[in-house]
Amino acid sequence: MASGLPDTFKQLRTLVTEDSKLELSLADVKMPTPGDTDIVIRVEATPINPSDLGLLVGAGNLSTLRNEGTKDNPKLVADIPGAGMRAMQARLGQSLAVGNEGAGTVVAAGSSDAAQALMGKTVTGLGGEFYGEYRMLNVAQVMELPEGATARDGASCFVNPLTALSFPETMRMEGHKGLIHTAAASNLGQMLNKICIADGVPLVNVVRKPEQEKILRDLGAQHVVNSSSDTFMEDLIKAIAETKATLAFDAVGGGPLAGQLLTAMEAAANIGAEYSRYGSADPKHVYIYGRLDLSPTTIPPGVGMAWSAGGYLLTYFLQKIGAEGREKLRKRVMAELKTTFASHYTDEISLAEALDPETLQNYNAKRTGEKFLINPTL
Amino acid sequence: MASGLPDTFKQLRTLVTEDSKLELSLADVKMPTPGDTDIVIRVEATPINPSDLGLLVGAGNLSTLRNEGTKDNPKLVADIPGAGMRAMQARLGQSLAVGNEGAGTVVAAGSSDAAQALMGKTVTGLGGEFYGEYRMLNVAQVMELPEGATARDGASCFVNPLTALSFPETMRMEGHKGLIHTAAASNLGQMLNKICIADGVPLVNVVRKPEQEKILRDLGAQHVVNSSSDTFMEDLIKAIAETKATLAFDAVGGGPLAGQLLTAMEAAANIGAEYSRYGSADPKHVYIYGRLDLSPTTIPPGVGMAWSAGGYLLTYFLQKIGAEGREKLRKRVMAELKTTFASHYTDEISLAEALDPETLQNYNAKRTGEKFLINPTL
Numbered sequence: 001m002a003s004g005l006p007d008t009f010k011q012l013r014t015l016v017t018e019d020s021k022l023e024l025s026l027a028d029v030k031m032p033t034p035g036d037t038d039i040v041i042r043v044e045a046t047p048i049n050p051s052d053l054g055l056l057v058g059a060g061n062l063s064t065l066r067n068e069g070t071k072d073n074p075k076l077v078a079d080i081p082g083a084g085m086r087a088m089q090a091r092l093g094q095s096l097a098v099g100n101e102g103a104g105t106v107v108a109a110g111s112s113d114a115a116q117a118l119m120g121k122t123v124t125g126l127g128g129e130f131y132g133e134y135r136m137l138n139v140a141q142v143m144e145l146p147e148g149a150t151a152r153d154g155a156s157c158f159v160n161p162l163t164a165l166s167f168p169e170t171m172r173m174e175g176h177k178g179l180i181h182t183a184a185a186s187n188l189g190q191m192l193n194k195i196c197i198a199d200g201v202p203l204v205n206v207v208r209k210p211e212q213e214k215i216l217r218d219l220g221a222q223h224v225v226n227s228s229s230d231t232f233m234e235d236l237i238k239a240i241a242e243t244k245a246t247l248a249f250d251a252v253g254g255g256p257l258a259g260q261l262l263t264a265m266e267a268a269a270n271i272g273a274e275y276s277r278y279g280s281a282d283p284k285h286v287y288i289y290g291r292l293d294l295s296p297t298t299i300p301p302g303v304g305m306a307w308s309a310g311g312y313l314l315t316y317f318l319q320k321i322g323a324e325g326r327e328k329l330r331k332r333v334m335a336e337l338k339t340t341f342a343s344h345y346t347d348e349i350s351l352a353e354a355l356d357p358e359t360l361q362n363y364n365a366k367r368t369g370e371k372f373l374i375n376p377t378l
Numbered sequence: 379m380a381s382g383l384p385d386t387f388k389q390l391r392t393l394v395t396e397d398s399k400l401e402l403s404l405a406d407v408k409m410p411t412p413g414d415t416d417i418v419i420r421v422e423a424t425p426i427n428p429s430d431l432g433l434l435v436g437a438g439n440l441s442t443l444r445n446e447g448t449k450d451n452p453k454l455v456a457d458i459p460g461a462g463m464r465a466m467q468a469r470l471g472q473s474l475a476v477g478n479e480g481a482g483t484v485v486a487a488g489s490s491d492a493a494q495a496l497m498g499k500t501v502t503g504l505g506g507e508f509y510g511e512y513r514m515l516n517v518a519q520v521m522e523l524p525e526g527a528t529a530r531d532g533a534s535c536f537v538n539p540l541t542a543l544s545f546p547e548t549m550r551m552e553g554h555k556g557l558i559h560t561a562a563a564s565n566l567g568q569m570l571n572k573i574c575i576a577d578g579v580p581l582v583n584v585v586r587k588p589e590q591e592k593i594l595r596d597l598g599a600q601h602v603v604n605s606s607s608d609t610f611m612e613d614l615i616k617a618i619a620e621t622k623a624t625l626a627f628d629a630v631g632g633g634p635l636a637g638q639l640l641t642a643m644e645a646a647a648n649i650g651a652e653y654s655r656y657g658s659a660d661p662k663h664v665y666i667y668g669r670l671d672l673s674p675t676t677i678p679p680g681v682g683m684a685w686s687a688g689g690y691l692l693t694y695f696l697q698k699i700g701a702e703g704r705e706k707l708r709k710r711v712m713a714e715l716k717t718t719f720a721s722h723y724t725d726e727i728s729l730a731e732a733l734d735p736e737t738l739q740n741y742n743a744k745r746t747g748e749k750f751l752i753n754p755t756l
Contacts, residue, residue, distance in 0.1 A: 055655045087680040090653040275468040277433045291679055298674040302465040308688025
């Protein structure tokens, strides 16, 4: 173990209390002692992904957010509406650490060769609890960044890159021939376009603004449809008919979009087909992997009978493909870190700033093109 | 071929026209000549199932239904709203026969031994086009009814019995341990209770009226919850926790019910479990096999990530289990025809009466306890 490390460090925590309050604070936690195959990372860059916000903010009503602590030692409090408390039951009273992934310098290592080899190196890791000054992980949960890559370059090596890579992999595993992706101009969506273009996978991008269409067309995307357009359904059906896309990954989740995707897949499948009272028999699926819209998902009749929709979690996919499959994907991420998998951050903030009410409202808005990075060394 | 058969016979037809009209009529069709392995059935009993009404009525607005023909030779016409016409595109201009299943006497047979053996026998068949005076089918599509069973006894041997049997089969095939069923007091639901009690399959019945609760409790059902009750969600979660039911078959389709089932499955899975930010990892599925409610299906957040929902079609299940599996289920239906699989009809009507506007409104209302049988010999 390296000398000079503090006995305790700051870690961001989220807590739901019995009296229906969300509390966000910086806890002082004890510096852990690494086991043989563990390392301690000084966290220098950790992104705020939509998947982190689900845990951080939960069902809190952010219009009631206030700071009951100080600027440097904040304690944010928000009320949780009655309806939201049902989903929060299982986490009541537990002070939870946040932050799926991040990167930094290895400042302590266990006695194993694998751990010792990483001392002083810049690594990136997946494993939760990254919103803190330090994070201990097993060497199996981290990757050394390539020469010349900074912690900022490597902060987002897992969630978005592996999720983007998992979409065409899932498409092949489940027997589909093309993909649909929504909220498609996101960081993840841009990675997906680069992957699909490189690998020759037909992809229909769904966005909701003209400037998002432009971002994707500039990347070389062939099929981009705008859900705000009057001709959205016609455009979508046409793009699906051309690509034979019968598998969608939807980040929006709530509202009519998932149902519109299934309706359009069914309509495209019926073009030129003989009438069947039950519709097309080709399986059509929408995976909901995000909930940018927290209203209920609505699926109308008119989607035929061979439709399905369901939740999608990267973890389940990574379990399914096994160690060899995971290694293959990780190698590709490292090889294309500054090209395909480059992330662009618009804001870099400290841990205390992450708990500034106005700043929190800003990153929780998840605006296209905006991406926040926490740098706990600031 | 038997002598004495007419050259033509009446057959009920449904047609969607280019000018957005639904037209229902009785066509005169040519008596077919059976091939070697075909038989001709004089149809004496054919039920009106919800699955028949989808084809018969389609997107027609029945409040505009009028008879533009005569009483004995009706031509019912209804307007189809603009929104409904998209789903009707594939059947435009095609005069389609209706009626999934039925029973009657074999009055003509092809030269094969299998066909000849059925001459004069009472048989039941599946294969569409049963709403007519005669129906030709291959011997493989029919079953001879047991001694003493009438056409009325055997009219509904396929759709409801095989669907009910398919639910526990699917449960086992897909690794679930218990079932949830909605609109559970239906003919099909009653069969399902008898099957699940006999086979020891845990079943949660969801109904919406106290009298429906009583029907099922009188059959011996252990878990019956009422969706109209103030304590519906609590009752449902408790029943699911007790049965470990993670697979639902939903006949309602539209509205909040499918989402409530998934929410309750997730809540039941989390009772006593350690908190996971993504919810329970046990797969939870709702198959939507009917659309008693034609409004969109709504699925709220709070269902975790390991949820899915999708369409269910008996045909796909029967294909999946192969010839041997199908034969096993058919044998059980024949063996338990007057017990487990007995259907109760409240109304028996002629083909012309089936096209009486008021009668059509009545059977299209699909009220619990009401079931219509068409007898084309009347």
